[in-house]
Amino acid sequence: MKRRQVLAAGCACCASMIAPRTWAQTTPDYSAPQRFQRPDIASDEGGLWAMMDREEKALRRSPLVLRDARLTGYVQDLACRLGDGHCPDIRIFLVRTPLFNASMAPNGMMQIWTGLLLRMENEAQLAAVIGHEIGHYLQRHSVDRLRDIKAKAAASQVLALFGLAGAIGQFAVMASTFAYGRDHEHEADRIGAYLMHRAGYQVAESAVVWNNLLDETRAREGNETSETSPLFATHPAPPERRDNLARLAELLPGGTAGKDPFAAHTAHLIDEWLQDEIKRGQYAESLVLLSRRIKTGSNPKLMQYYRGEVHRLRGQTGDHDRALDDYQAAVAGDQPPPPAFRGIGLVARQRGQKQDARQAFARYLDLAPDAPDSALIKSYLAELDS
Numbered sequence: 271m272k273r274r275q276v277l278a279a280g281c282a283c284c285a286s287m288i289a290p291r292t293w294a295q296t297t298p299d300y301s302a303p304q305r306f307q308r309p310d311i312a313s314d315e316g317g318l319w320a321m322m323d324r325e326e327k328a329l330r331r332s333p334l335v336l337r338d339a340r341l342t343g344y345v346q347d348l349a350c351r352l353g354d355g356h357c358p359d360i361r362i363f364l365v366r367t368p369l370f371n372a373s374m375a376p377n378g379m380m381q382i383w384t385g386l387l388l389r390m391e392n393e394a395q396l397a398a399v400i401g402h403e404i405g406h407y408l409q410r411h412s413v414d415r416l417r418d419i420k421a422k423a424a425a426s427q428v429l430a431l432f433g434l435a436g437a438i439g440q441f442a443v444m445a446s447t448f449a450y451g452r453d454h455e456h457e458a459d460r461i462g463a464y465l466m467h468r469a470g471y472q473v474a475e476s477a478v479v480w481n482n483l484l485d486e487t488r489a490r491e492g493n494e495t496s497e498t499s500p501l502f503a504t505h506p507a508p509p510e511r512r513d514n515l516a517r518l519a520e521l522l523p524g525g526t527a528g529k530d531p532f533a534a535h536t537a538h539l540i541d542e543w544l545q546d547e548i549k550r551g552q553y554a555e556s557l558v559l560l561s562r563r564i565k566t567g568s569n570p571k572l573m574q575y576y577r578g579e580v581h582r583l584r585g586q587t588g589d590h591d592r593a594l595d596d597y598q599a600a601v602a603g604d605q606p607p608p609p610a611f612r613g614i615g616l617v618a619r620q621r622g623q624k625q626d627a628r629q630a631f632a633r634y635l636d637l638a639p640d641a642p643d644s645a646l647i648k649s650y651l652a653e654l655d656s
């Protein structure tokens with residue numbers, strides 16, 4: 271089966287259904303179970319744990335796992351503060367895959383993909399995602415799900431429940447088939463809201479996560495949301511989920527967003543994640559993400575450069591003008607991102623504006639003499655001089 275890359279893949283944290291009216295009208299209260307003991311290997315749950323242990327071993331060796339001790343430790347610490355006594359059992363893996371996904375396996379292995387991290391605007395949003403996954407874990411939803419699908423599904427489908435196909439094989443996961451059921455999602459949202467509130471975070475940020483994701487998915491040209499994402503096709507109610515989380519936030523007021531600490535721990539990776547993002551080729555979605563970041567003022571020069579790249583690569587009518595506008599905004603003032611000059615050069619070269627191209631390429635090589643594409647740009651310069 272050919273599997274398309276979709277923005278929202280996998281889990282768990284993404285599925286949504288229509289909520290009962292009372293769902294978000296009472297204050298959540300939750301008492302977590304004791305830490306789990308390893309189940310008997312002969313039981314179905316024991317078999318699921320053993321399977322996840324094997325996957326975790328493979329994941330540990332995977333080149334896709336981020337080897338960034340500081341960021342991983344930061345996320346691990348956040349999960350610990352949310353984890354309600356289960357902290358010692360939660361193991362965080364950050365996985366370099368440009369899709370929005372997080373999942374937690376019953377043995378305590380939690381994956382968070384970089385496409386999700388790229389879209390988080392603060393610590394509270396990340397706490398919302400992690401709290402939701404911990405909610406599934408505490409309630410052992412995967413065991414219910416296993417029993418539900420065991421009779422009809424292959425092992426690969428169970429793996430897909432945890433996003434492992436994406437982590438290891440670079441396939442997008444057909445989330446709709448494997449997502450948790452509506453009651454599980456509601457329960458995980460409620461528990462997640464409770465946990466993040468208890469840890470001192472603004473619950474309202476959980477609704478913002480959904481709102482931002484909806485904006486991106488809806489932007490995909492020529493398609494309705496439900497047609498482009500298998501996730502939303504099966505669970506066409508992310509707006510209800512967002513609205514319910516917003517109502518829960520009114521019952522659980524206060525807390526912090528934690529924008530600065532999140533930015534401090536991720537700033538050095540944003541460039542790499544944005545490169546991965548635009549390689550997905552989902553330009554309409556990327557434009558929504560980047561425009562939002564330019565507006566909110568988080569690293570606007572870099573965001574402006576990447577929005578220029580998206581416009582240049584998309585190449586629709588007017589896109590090269592838009593790209594130039596973005597590149598020019600990116601290079602105005604101090605510390606321009608050097609590749610923005612390369613972008614200006616590439617558009618000028620394509621338009622036959624030799625002098626502009628020459629100047630921009632020279633400036634790029636001046637600022638980034640060791641750039642990996644310097645040989646290519648030198649060959650363009652030689653060609654322009656000939």
Ligand SMILES: [Zn+2]
Binds near residue numbers: 281
């Ligand atoms: Zn979920």
